[in-house]
Amino acid sequence: MVSLLKKILIGRPLKSNELGEQKLIKTKALAILSSDALSSVAYGPEQILIVLVTIGAAAFWYSIPIAIGVLILLTALILSYKQIIFAYPHGGGAYVVSKSNLGINAGLIAGGSLLVDYILTVAVSVSAGTDAITSAFPALHSYKVLIAIVFVLFITILNLRGVTESASILAYPVYLFVLAIFILIGVGVFRIATGGVSPDLHTPVGTPVAGVSLFILLRAFASGSSALTGVEAISNAIPNFKDPAPNNAAKTLMAMGGLLAILFSGIIYLAYYYGISPSEKVTVVSQIAESVFGRNFMYFFIQGTTALILILAANTGYSAFPLLAVNLAKDKFIPRMFTVRGDRLGYSNGIIFLATFSIILIIAFEGRTEHLIPLYAVGVFLPFTLSQSGMMVKWIREKPEGWVIKLVINTTGAAISFIVTIMFFLTKFAHIWPILVFLPFIIYLFHRIKKHYDSVGEQLRISPAESILPIEGNVIIVPVAGITKVVENSLNYAKSLSPDQIIAVYVSFEREDEKKFEEKWNKWQPDVRLVTLQSYYRSIITPLTKFIDIVEHKASEANYQVTVIIPQFIPKKGWHHILHNQSSLLIRSYLLFRRDIIITTVPFHLKK
Amino acid sequence: MVSLLKKILIGRPLKSNELGEQKLIKTKALAILSSDALSSVAYGPEQILIVLVTIGAAAFWYSIPIAIGVLILLTALILSYKQIIFAYPHGGGAYVVSKSNLGINAGLIAGGSLLVDYILTVAVSVSAGTDAITSAFPALHSYKVLIAIVFVLFITILNLRGVTESASILAYPVYLFVLAIFILIGVGVFRIATGGVSPDLHTPVGTPVAGVSLFILLRAFASGSSALTGVEAISNAIPNFKDPAPNNAAKTLMAMGGLLAILFSGIIYLAYYYGISPSEKVTVVSQIAESVFGRNFMYFFIQGTTALILILAANTGYSAFPLLAVNLAKDKFIPRMFTVRGDRLGYSNGIIFLATFSIILIIAFEGRTEHLIPLYAVGVFLPFTLSQSGMMVKWIREKPEGWVIKLVINTTGAAISFIVTIMFFLTKFAHIWPILVFLPFIIYLFHRIKKHYDSVGEQLRISPAESILPIEGNVIIVPVAGITKVVENSLNYAKSLSPDQIIAVYVSFEREDEKKFEEKWNKWQPDVRLVTLQSYYRSIITPLTKFIDIVEHKASEANYQVTVIIPQFIPKKGWHHILHNQSSLLIRSYLLFRRDIIITTVPFHLKK
Secondary structure (H helix, E strand, O other): OHHHHHHHHHOOOOOHHHHHHHOEOHHHHHHHHHHHHHHHHHOHHHHHHHHHOOOOHHHHHHHHHHHHHHHHHHHHHHHHHHHHHHHOOOOOHHHHHHHHHHOHHHHHHHHHHHHHHHHHHHHHHHHHHHHHHHHHOHHHHHHHHHHHHHHHHHHHHHHHOOHHHHHHHHHHHHHHHHHHHHHHHHHHHHHHHOOOOOHHHOOOOOOOOOOOOHHHHHHHHHHHHHHHOOOOHHHHOHHHEOOOHHHHHHHHHHHHHHHHHHHHHHHHHHHHHOOOOOOOOOOHHHHHHHHHHOOOHHHHHHHHHHHHHHHHHHHHHHHHHHHHHHHHHHOOOOOHHHHOOOOOOOOHHHHHHHHHHHHHHHHHOOOOOOOHHHHHHHHHHHHHHHHHHHHHHHHHHHOOOOHHHHHHHHHHHHHHHHHHHHHHHHHOHHHHOHHHHHHHHHHHHHHHHHHHHHHHHHHHOOOOOOOOOOOOEEEEEEEEOOOOHHHHHHHHHHHHHOOOOEEEEEEEOOHHHHHHHHHHHHHHOOOOEEEEEEOOOOOOHHHHHHHHHHHHHHHHHOOEEEEEEEEEEEOOOHHHHHHOOOHHHHHHHHHHHHOOOEEEEEEEEOOO | OHHHHHHHHHOOOOOHHHHHHHOEOHHHHHHHHHHHHHHHHHOHHHHHHHHHOOOOHHHHHHHHHHHHHHHHHHHHHHHHHHHHHHHOOOOOHHHHHHHHHHOHHHHHHHHHHHHHHHHHHHHHHHHHHHHHHHHHOHHHHHHHHHHHHHHHHHHHHHHHOOHHHHHHHHHHHHHHHHHHHHHHHHHHHHHHHOOOOOHHHOOOOOOOOOOOOHHHHHHHHHHHHHHHOOOOHHHHOHHHEOOOHHHHHHHHHHHHHHHHHHHHHHHHHHHHHOOOOOOOOOOHHHHHHHHHHOOOHHHHHHHHHHHHHHHHHHHHHHHHHHHHHHHHHHOOOOOHHHHOOOOOOOOHHHHHHHHHHHHHHHHHOOOOOOOHHHHHHHHHHHHHHHHHHHHHHHHHHHOOOOHHHHHHHHHHHHHHHHHHHHHHHHHOHHHHOHHHHHHHHHHHHHHHHHHHHHHHHHHHOOOOOOOOOOOOEEEEEEEEOOOOHHHHHHHHHHHHHOOOOEEEEEEEOOHHHHHHHHHHHHHHOOOOEEEEEEOOOOOOHHHHHHHHHHHHHHHHHOOEEEEEEEEEEEOOOHHHHHHOOOHHHHHHHHHHHHOOOEEEEEEEEOOO
16 A cells, blocks of 8 residues: 555656666756756845845945846856866765865865755745745635645655656746746846836936945845855756766856846846835835736736746755765765665655655744745855865865966855855844854764764674684573463474573463463473563563573573574554554563573464 | 653552552542542532523422432432442443343443543543633633643552552542532521521422423433432442452442432532522532622632542542453453553553543543533443343342342333433434444444454464474574674574574675675685675565575475574664664564564674
8 A cells, every 4th residue: 555655656666777867967957956046036136125225215226236246256156166066076065075175074064054954945945935826825825834835745756756757847847937037037128228118217326325334235245145045056966967977067057157147137137227126015026027017927927937936946955955965974974874765766865854854844934934044045155155165275285277267266256155154144143043053063963973883883893803702502582471372383493493492481470370370381391491480560571581681691601692582473464463462572672672682583473 | 761750650669469458448439439420519400500591590499309300310320339339249330230131232332431431531520620720710721721631640640659549649639529518508508597598589399480391301300410420430440449349339339329419419409599590600509609608718618629529530530441441351352451450550551541532632622621521421321221221131030039129229220311311312412423423433343352352362272183393494594784793693693503504695786796795705704605686676675585485485395494583783872773774673574574484683782
């Protein structure tokens, strides 16, 4: 039943050698890996205007120079990540770069904050998309959390089906969104060029404005930079590309950068020229669309594709998180299970982990995840800064051909990213402080896990120096609860191992019972020694363990091994289990975890 | 940690031979077994007036003849249960009586509805008591569910500590309540006798009233009879009494009947004479107390002890449920675990089951369990009717000395109980219909469980006819994941069992890996045969199971037994478990439940 359902939802299992077919071509990769970055043009320009409106509408022209700053940062980041892709072609992005050049803790800071960030990406973007839908259909408002969870589950199932399948389905909405915004920009600019828009709607660039300070401009710049979250995703996901993976990844990255630059500057320019002011109720993109088209089909097309891409931005998290987790797990900082490929060759444990935690976040914040946005932005710029600094160190150390230009690119990127990070801390500390709590905690956890794995490896390693003594013989203890076929079965097996060293143990709760049982036993199995133990406290485990300890002590002197054979009958149907005292399971786990004793279970399968 | 906490809450474990000290003397037994019945005088009289007020205040005098009817029913029930106590001195009450005389299904109807009823008792009475408290302190109102759960947990812990301990603590509030109502009745009657109360407050008995019908009077009678719920508890709990148990139980029953009769008729009389009219906001007992004393200390004393006894009424469920469950479990209708005595010699599984389900009810109904009251009343009168009819059959069959009088008593009881049951169905069907759904379901479940136990007993019985073939030898399969000390340990054990028949099995995910491993193995353990299996779908279990099936097929032809030895390392700390792929546990459960194969676990305990 469960396995059939799994097959319907996830698809038939794939053989390991079908991995090649699960690789992405550039156009599909662009769609699923850039949905996060591209979706941010839906809210990035608005963030700039929201800061500027605190001074007054006259200050809106500053959005043009600020946008130029964002574009410079974007260029630096894209060029820099292109360098990272070729320098670290196995993926891992900021984590691997920082680890290799700045040391292990820098790597863990970058990796840890990206891991958390991808969980936030999923929660925030799905919530934002759901908001867009429930704004359109207010009747759905009270089912917000449920709808968001259904979207998360849908994206999770798509990703569990495999990366190519999700790419094929998700590519359409991404390209539709790009097309929609292109049409919007094209028609908007055409109307400006043909004089269809009054130039009085905006103050000219350069108009002096009272109350403008560097601090406010930097704050607007930092807010606008949130449009750049997601550009690192490709560097984490190189292994998902078709060969030659680094080349394809680099080309995809450049294409994404180009698209992002055009969309971002187009929206900023139209918002400036049309004199759009940010409003609580209507988004900036929606206002531009209304000014350009009025409320016709194109307006709804733009609104619809925007809502869709906000939800699909979550998919970038699904592509990047499992691959980053594999890198951390290979270095033993997180549990090994993240390196295991599932039925469809995706890293399903990472996918399920991501889904679980983002659903928890959605439920905990009841779908109102806006407060998480600053946290999410700082969680991206911290690794940006670290990876750029790492590359700087790399160039200075290695000095390859043309290293000076490379160094300049990375230094620019590192400096701007650092400024943005600091601006976030200065202006939004109330939302950001949790990172100062959970990041150290996560890094502590990483180290604890690594230490445990190292210690286990050490303890399990065979050393030729210590040779192990062969076992001289076996003493077999069979706890018996009555005279039944289950016991008969177990004794039969015990006799086949070492016929002379079998002790049957019976725990009785009452004196009379003890006598009676001994008599019956001696008639039934006269050749098997029976020991009866009296339990005053109605516990089977306590007297049994005491007895085993005594036997073990004697046996170990002669280098004998003690084996406890547990007769266990297995009911035919699952629900029957609750009808039986699971003493045998209890005894087994207790002895296995507390004592150095070998436990053998002899099953007796009931037929009906 | 857990065991220390358990010791603090529950107390040190008791030896089985300390059972005698856990028996109850009459005064304590009266307190804990009659709290349910006595508490019902707090709402029984009110139920009668609530029905009569639908005709008009002039009809209140009918409460006097109706109360006489209730007293007749009470007398019949008390005398009848006294006969049951002597006839069935091992307890079990209605279940045993109905089973013995009317057949197994009648017994199961009585037993099943009482089991459900005790759960309802706990939920309803604790909720009612909590209501009384939150009415006094409205600030606590939003914590109603939490407070109710805390009370349930408190009573549960008391009962897990043992029946004598809970009796010692709970006796005080019960006797205080009885004292409080006695003072109320005494002072109230004294004021009437000394002419301190105007006789105009009530219409005289016999005044003709328009609109009175037999149906309404019967309905009022049925509602008033809800004051009799709980009188059957003593007959279930005979084994809890000190010897001679039946005599002590009978005397306790008579004392309870006497007290109940006095309190009930006193309240009814005062309510009638003082012309009390039922109100949504103030209970009848509270109105009487205010009329008699005004709002002074005595008023609050009466209110306080009433709230307390409503909560403690739950304890009757805790005394009767586990003993009834033992009777059903001995007959194999419910899981055997209900017959096991816990650390403090109480039937702790019954106690915990009762607590869990009543907490679920309290949460499900958010503490508003009033709707459950009719269900709860009909769940008592059904077993009343069945047990009385059962006794009728018994007297007619056995005809002991003086059987005619006994038959008359039981016939009266059966007839009135039957009428009350029918009245509940006629007048409160909207609240009662669930019993028609869950009672048949429970009885079906009882039969299924019994059938399963019988079938297991059949299958496990040793039959001298079929003798079991001795095992000729063992083939040992050791799944290995690498070359480690855990594997070394397991191989060492395997060699001690049958050195020539060991097959190590390695499941590889990649071809190259397979070759490498074989080479390493042959250097390390040249004398142990290694089989490597290729897994195309990255599953260990599937290829391993297929291989085991082949080996098993061959082995069984020669009457050889297949043993799978599973190397398992046991981490030192609990949380370490999540860091390791629990393949060994998975393999073990899979093989044990699906295949007829012996599983041996060789533990390797990590030191750090």
